[in-house]
Amino acid sequence: MYGTRLRALSIATLLTLAGGFALAAFYAPEDADQGFMQKILYLHVPMAIVALCGFVFGAVCAIQHLRTGASRWDLRSYVAIHMSLIFGAGVLVTGSIWARASWGHWWVWDEPTLVSFLIVFLLYATYQPLRFSIEDRDKQSRYASVFAITAGAFVPLNFLAVRLAQTYTHPRVFATTDGGLEPRMKLAFYVCLLGMALLYATLWKYEMASKNTSAQIKALRRRLAGDEPPGPRRSAAPKLESA
Amino acid sequence: MRQAVNAVLRRDLRVETRTPQVVPGMALFSISAFVVFHFALQQRSVEGNLAAGVLWVTLLLAAVLGIARQFVADREEGGFEGFLLAPVDRTAMLVAKAASLFIFLVALELVAVPAFLLMLLGPSPVEVWRLLLALLLADLGIAFVGTLVGALAVQSRARDLLVPLLALPLLVPLLIGAVKLSAPVFGGPVAAARWPWVLALYDLVFGLVAYAVFDFLLED
Amino acid sequence: MTAILAADVTLPDNSGYVVAAYLVFLVLLLIYVGIMATKLSRFERELTELNELAEKQPETREAA
Numbered sequence: 001m002y003g004t005r006l007r008a009l010s011i012a013t014l015l016t017l018a019g020g021f022a023l024a025a026f027y028a029p030e031d032a033d034q035g036f037m038q039k040i041l042y043l044h045v046p047m048a049i050v051a052l053c054g055f056v057f058g059a060v061c062a063i064q065h066l067r068t069g070a071s072r073w074d075l076r077s078y079v080a081i082h083m084s085l086i087f088g089a090g091v092l093v094t095g096s097i098w099a100r101a102s103w104g105h106w107w108v109w110d111e112p113t114l115v116s117f118l119i120v121f122l123l124y125a126t127y128q129p130l131r132f133s134i135e136d137r138d139k140q141s142r143y144a145s146v147f148a149i150t151a152g153a154f155v156p157l158n159f160l161a162v163r164l165a166q167t168y169t170h171p172r173v174f175a176t177t178d179g180g181l182e183p184r185m186k187l188a189f190y191v192c193l194l195g196m197a198l199l200y201a202t203l204w205k206y207e208m209a210s211k212n213t214s215a216q217i218k219a220l221r222r223r224l225a226g227d228e229p230p231g232p233r234r235s236a237a238p239k240l241e242s243a
Numbered sequence: 244m245r246q247a248v249n250a251v252l253r254r255d256l257r258v259e260t261r262t263p264q265v266v267p268g269m270a271l272f273s274i275s276a277f278v279v280f281h282f283a284l285q286q287r288s289v290e291g292n293l294a295a296g297v298l299w300v301t302l303l304l305a306a307v308l309g310i311a312r313q314f315v316a317d318r319e320e321g322g323f324e325g326f327l328l329a330p331v332d333r334t335a336m337l338v339a340k341a342a343s344l345f346i347f348l349v350a351l352e353l354v355a356v357p358a359f360l361l362m363l364l365g366p367s368p369v370e371v372w373r374l375l376l377a378l379l380l381a382d383l384g385i386a387f388v389g390t391l392v393g394a395l396a397v398q399s400r401a402r403d404l405l406v407p408l409l410a411l412p413l414l415v416p417l418l419i420g421a422v423k424l425s426a427p428v429f430g431g432p433v434a435a436a437r438w439p440w441v442l443a444l445y446d447l448v449f450g451l452v453a454y455a456v457f458d459f460l461l462e463d
Numbered sequence: 464m465t466a467i468l469a470a471d472v473t474l475p476d477n478s479g480y481v482v483a484a485y486l487v488f489l490v491l492l493l494i495y496v497g498i499m500a501t502k503l504s505r506f507e508r509e510l511t512e513l514n515e516l517a518e519k520q521p522e523t524r525e526a527a
Contacts, residue, residue, distance in 0.1 A: 021485070040480065066459050086495070126408045126409055129404075129408075130396075133399035133402075133405065134398055150456065160441065213506055217510065217513065
């Protein structure tokens with residue numbers, strides 16, 4: 001079910017992302033303030049936006065799971081949060097590199113978006129340990145969904161609060177890059193954003209297909225051999241109830 | 244519904260007053276924390292932003308202790324099953340638990356805030372109403388978030404770890420608001436007028452979220 | 464080779480950081496591809512096992 005259109009999606013992702021990066025590298029002009037370093041933001045900001053949308057998407061899937069009780073919504077939520085967490089790690093690393101390039105420190109508290117992101121990341125990092133530590137499968141899914149919804153509601157609040165808390169000793173760089181974006185920069189940025197969103201969608205589908213296949217293989221094994229495959233329970237992912 | 248809330252609330256309060264565990268624990272922790280801060284910061288007194296920070300970090304960590312204890316008795320002694328058997332709206336437990344946590348926090352602050360003023364604060368506090376407002380709004384938010392996190396964590400094997408890991412990031416916006424709002428009391432910079440509204444928004448959002456999802460935590 | 468070195472000379476300062484950031488992205492992606500590759504090979508292995516099991520079953524049923 002998830003493998004359909006995956007090839008078309010991957011090709012679209014490849015073209016858009018490569019195109020976006022090429023635009024960023026060759027077409028978009030250098031930023032007046034930051035110079036060449038600003039080019040990192042064509043990677044860092046789209047990743048951040050997509051990761052956050054992914055967390056919200058995970059919350060929406062969780063709402064659906066609580067409403068319908070179908071385990072596939074729980075799996076969708078899990079994969080969405082898992083992917084966003086990986087993207088989030090990338091955001092923090094690239095953000096740190098950018099901070100080092102801009103201000104000479106590997107971490108700065110002055111960039112509110114980055115700080116908010118760290119907090120969100122710390123929160124969602126507890127998602128898998130939470131799942132792992134609840135043994136009852138049903139309860140685990142439900143509690144994970146409750147967590148996903150709470151955390152999803154938390155994300156915008158967090159960004160609001162951290163942004164308001166800034167003491168404006170450093171000018172907010174995202175304001176100057178976003179507000180003062182030239183049309184050529186804007187084009188490159190939006191293409192990168194689209195490419196990153198497509199990448200997320202592709203990887204999400206990829207992961208869903210993988211989990212689906214794994215579940216089907218297990219079900220098949222149970223039917224043919226009558227036993228579960230050996231080995232410890234390796235992931236906190238929910239198991240699909242239908243084969 | 245109000246009867247159910249009252250019943251659960253009165254039970255929790257009675258348990259606490261008979262064998263005081265949570266509030267004395269939180270209060271003692273706060274005072275120890277102030278001592279620790281004195282030595283860690285190597286300062287005789289604090290003021291301004293630093294003072295607000297020390298106070299609120301201590302209150303937050305003490306609250307985490309209280310959150311961790313909230314549902315343990317219910318889990319271990321069948322309180323959940325008993326509640327679920329009764330023909331009452333499940334939200335009653337949310338309201339009751341949040342109310343009891345709120346009351347415990349107020350009790351904690353009755354001890355911790357004067358202790359802070361005595362032990363660590365340098366300048367005399369001014370415009371104390373800001374602090375009271377911050378305490379009120381923050382306690383409300385901690386009550387909602389804490390009840391949610393406590394209920395989430397109590398079913399897991401790693402509940403002692405999970406409560407701080409879940410609660411602290413979730414409470415960061417609340418912490419920011421509380422510190423900004425109360426810093427002028429200790430001689431810090433005057434905060435913008437928006438902070439009480441930010442705190443109120445936080446309370447509203449998490450109150451609604453808790454109301455929406457709490458039922459799912461109680462299903463068996 | 465000299466063309467690449469020449470290109471390096473003409474790039475602005477601090478370009479190393481930009482390259483590093485994009486490299487991080489690439490590495491993350493490739494790590495994911497690698498993990499997927501291991502999963503796929505495991506799937507293939509299990510499927511061949513299951514296929515053998517499936518072929519054996521009708522035979523045992525016929526024998527019985």
